[in-house]
Amino acid sequence: MNVQRSRTFASLLKHHRNAAGLTQEELAGQARLGGRTISNLERGVNKAPYRSTIRRLSEALELSGEDRDEFQASALHPVEHSRRGDRTVIEGGFLGALPTARLLAREEELGRVLDALEATEGDSGRLVLLAGEPGIGKTRLAQEVSVHAWGRHFLVAAGRCYEAQSGVPFYPFLEALSTLYEEAPTGIRGAIPERWPYLAGLLPDYFPSRIAVPSEGQEESQRLLRAVAGFVRAVAAERPVALLLDDLHCADGASVDLLAHLSRHTRGDRVLLVGTYREEEVGRGHPLRKVVWGLDREQLVEKVSVMRLGREETAALMSDRLGGTEVSEEVTALVYDRTEGNPFFTVEVLQALLERGDLTNREGRWIRKEIEELEAPDSVSEAISERVSRLRPQTQNALAAASVLGQVFGFEDLRAEVGLGDEEAEEALEEAEASGLIRAARDLYAFNHALTQQTLYAGLSPERRKRLHRSAGEGLEKIGEKVRRERAAEISRHFVVGKSPERALPYALLAGDEAEAAFAPKEAEQHYRSALELAEGVGDESAASEALEKLGGVLATTVRYDEALVALERAAEIYGARNDPEDAGRVEAAIAQTHFRRGTHDGGAARLSAHLESLDKPG
Ligand SMILES: Nc1ncnc2c1ncn2[C@@H]1O[C@H](COP(=O)(O)OP(=O)(O)O)[C@@H](O)[C@H]1O
Ligand SMILES: [Mg+2]
Incomplete structure (x- = not known):
């Protein structure tokens, strides 16, 4: 080839x-x-x-x-990149950015996605999922799709999922929908409050005040899904849309449901949906697994497996990264034997060899230095660790601390976590950026790849990890009220891992409230369940009853009345024992209401009269 x-x-x-x-x-x-x-x-x-x-x-x-x-x-493989309308697009290794180097191989895989792109233009919406191991080139392939989509005048919107944000409902859609909103025709934008009011909650930058609607539960999450689909379809009627979501194995359940809803309801529209995920991380019980399985049965999804590169392709990748100069057979063998065709591994090993000075360019050919028993790193993490070890100790420390924040992190977040001065933090980040291990994008920094962050994180001792998580939680807490509320899920997680359950607890409750307000009842349920577990762990009865009551409420909204009643009864028991008439009255009313909704009116009525009687008794 x-x-x-x-x-x-x-x-x-x-x-x-x-x-x-x-x-x-x-x-x-x-x-x-x-x-x-x-x-x-x-x-x-x-x-x-x-x-x-x-x-x-x-x-x-x-x-x-x-x-x-x-x-x-x-x-x-268009040699020149098409510009993306009148928006400026940054270059980088993430979905939504222009790729910085050529795509090699992948003719067959790209061809399949481009067929879907073509079909989309003929009013036949498609969903394509790119699956494969970490570092195999899923993001790079999806970037190529976005380049083609831009070239064909699609409105391209991308969003990414990260492990640290996997508890935030609709996380990847927040960015993708912002892009769609910004590029949508004015008429469609103006129609949002009237036609799709539920969409406003997913566009917080443009609609800062949430729409106030009485909580009707499940119906509301359905309305939200319908609002997004309605908006996307309206935009697609004007201009085809490509919506690309990276790393769905880290997606929250609400996003996965939204993706499935979109794929079912845009089949007759010019909407191309592309997602990527790590095959190995979508095991049993993963929300994506069930959804993909269902979509597959309905023939709504096309899955493209991204496989390892061959030896020649690996050699071509290396040569490309070395400015097009030929790579000797010996060097190819050294790298390919280790990396077995995983592109990220290949690039990192190459970089490590270059930084070591073990690779030299002689007469226009890259050869290895004559050192006896020259070894290439054995694993991705070894290659990354080796590269990190060449940085100044302060920079290494900053990167280790950043790895606790996740694959993306804010400058302020990092400073708050490690208590570095502006200048020190800037210097460290500059050095790390120059090494290519992180990149800056707008007000955020990101590791060049999830594997880099994971390697650094895995390298922390348990004690240091605990300490850094705790200070990350404290740092975020200090930034301000807005951060405390919007990033409650993250803060709670930091305190859980930082072994401060009592500090994690209020944030778990807050994260549940936030998810409920965002019409993501399943996410809210998870947060309330963690809050309950934390409350029981630290013996905080009052928080436990609050968690139970809220859990009962959110379960009732998803029509799981039996489970809701169990939770509410437990809350009532705690309130009863505490002799707190106001709280007890509220939860009794919730129990009665749940009975009514469930159709067991008698049960509800009996509960209420028993409660009223108990109030009559002189206490
Ligand atoms: N087909 C390819 N041609 C050229 N470079 C590639 C190719 N596939 C992956 N790469 C490079 O390998 C690295 C890892 O790829 P990436 O898309 O981030 O992997 P994944 O998303 O599967 O973890 C990136 O630097 C990327 O540019
Ligand atoms: Mg990727």
């Missing part, structure tokens, strides 16, 4: 057409294409031809073997 392409599709088309002795019109006729198509392609006006167009052209030009491969591949 010819993986070292450099000629553009435009130049190859012209070359082969001339070789076949055809005029532009003649070729268009033979390929059954429109008159201007060939001219537009040859002038580079259209850099992203349809797959069917490429097929027709290679047939009409009677291309075969390597020529045909090269021709098709050049169309799949």
Whole structure:
């Protein structure tokens, strides 16, 4: 396979057409294409031809073997990136950014997604999921899809999931929907309060005050899903939409449900949904697993497995990263034997060898230095650790602390966690950025890859991890009221891991309230359950009853009345024992109401009269 392409599709088309002795019109006729198509392609006006167009052209030009491969591949890998409307797009290794280096191989996988892209333009919405191991190139492949989508004038919106934010309802959609909102036609934007008021909750930057609606529970989460789908469809009626979500194995349950809802309700619209996930992390009980299984049965999802690169492809990747210079057979063998074709591992090992000075460029060829028993790092984490160890100790410390915050972290968050001065923190982050281990994007920093953060985190001693989590929680707490509320789930987690359950407890309750207000009852349930566990652990009865009462409320909204009654009865018991008439009255009313909703009116009435009688008794 010819993986070292450099000629553009435009130049190859012209070359082969001339070789076949055809005029532009003649070729268009033979390929059954429109008159201007060939001219537009040859002038580079259209850099992203349809797959069917490429097929027709290679047939009409009677291309075969390597020529045909090269021709098709050049169309799949546009050399220049199309600009994304009038928005400026940053370059980087994350979904939503422009890729910084060429995509190698992946013809087949990319082709499948591009077929879906093409189908989408013909009003046939699709969902494609890219699955594979960490570092295999899922994000990179999805980035290529976004480049093609931009080239075809799609409105492209991306969102990413991170482990540390997996308790935040709709986390990946918050960013994706903001992008859609910003790029949507004014008329559609203006119609949101009227037509899709529930959407406002997912666009906090544009609609800071939440809409006040009486809590109707389950119906509300359905309304939210319908509002998002309605908005996306309205936008897609004006301009095709590509919605890309990275790392769904870290998605919250509400986001997974929303993705499934969108895929079911945009089948007749110009909406392409693309998601990526780590295959190995979507085990039994993972919300994504059940949903993908269901969608698969309904034939609503196409799964593309992203596999390891071959030896030649690995060599091409290395050569590409070394500025196109040839890599000796010996060096290829050294790296490929270790990395077995995992691109991230390959790139990191290469970088480690370069930083060590074990790789040198001699007469335009990369060779290994003649050192006896030269060893390449054995694992991704070894390669990363080796690179980190070359940084100044302060920088290493800052990175270790940052790894506790997650794959993305704010400058303020880090400073608050480690108590560094502005200057020290800036210096450390600058050095880390120069090494390529982190990157800065707007007001946030991010590790170059989840594996980098995970390696650093895994390298912390239990004692240090505990300490850093606790100070991360304290740091976030200090930043302010807004952070305490919006990031309650994160703060709670820091205190749980930091072994301060009593401090985690109020934030678990708060995180539940936040999730409920965001119409994500399942997430709220999880937070209330953790709050209950924490309250029981520290023997805080009052918090336990609060958690139970809230849990009962949220279970009732999801029509799980039996479980709701169990929780509410337990809350009533605690309030009763505490002799607290106000709290007891409220929970009794909730029990009665749950009975009524469940259809066991008698049970509800009996409960209420018993309670009223108890109040009459002189206490
Ligand atoms: N097909 C490819 N061609 C060139 N570089 C690639 C390819 N696949 C992955 N890479 C590079 O390998 C690294 C890891 O890829 P990434 O997409 O982040 O992996 P994943 O998302 O599966 O964890 C990135 O630097 C990426 O640019
Ligand atoms: Mg990725």
